[in-house]
Amino acid sequence: MNIEHLYRQVIMDHYKNPKNKGLVADNSYMTVHLNNPSCGDEMTVQLKVVDHQITDVRHQGTGCSICCSSASVMSVTLMNQSDEHALSIIHEFFELIKGYPFNTDVLKGDAIVYQGVAQFPARIKCATLGWKAAEQALIKLKEDARHG
Numbered sequence: 001m002n003i004e005h006l007y008r009q010v011i012m013d014h015y016k017n018p019k020n021k022g023l024v025a026d027n028s029y030m031t032v033h034l035n036n037p038s039c040g041d042e043m044t045v046q047l048k049v050v051d052h053q054i055t056d057v058r059h060q061g062t063g064c065s066i067c068c069s070s071a072s073v074m075s076v077t078l079m080n081q082s083d084e085h086a087l088s089i090i091h092e093f094f095e096l097i098k099g100y101p102f103n104t105d106v107l108k109g110d111a112i113v114y115q116g117v118a119q120f121p122a123r124i125k126c127a128t129l130g131w132k133a134a135e136q137a138l139i140k141l142k143e144d145a146r147h148g
Helices: 003-016 065-078 083-097 109-119 121-147
Strands: 030-036 041-050 053-062
Touching: 003 065, 003 109, 030 121, 041 065, 041 121, 053 065, 053 083, 053 121, 065 083, 065 109, 065 121, 083 109, 083 121, 109 121
Parallel strands: none
Antiparallel strands: 030 041, 041 053
């Protein structure tokens, strides 16, 4: 079995059986909604951060298999990480998606299956939509803490 086939299987598994899918009605979560007007993907991400630790990640959206599966992978990857480390992970994911060298000590697990997306520029926004929402939520939480 070649590596691309294995990657495709991981993507389809997260698409058909997404982890942490579904939003909660809880004001202690930071919620960010983003959409990709070029293809119609929409994603809402919720993060619960307690003492700088991500204790829950939720996502809900509609879109292609790359967008929805990537949000599932993001939720698993960022769960139980510190807010600072999560921002580092997101940065490394963006490097991977752009086809740049990335730190394998920081970005681990299923996220690397999106490495091939760099070959399809139109899919980069699909793969990063959930991650960008998580990044915006973390930045907003930091700003709120500074001004709170």
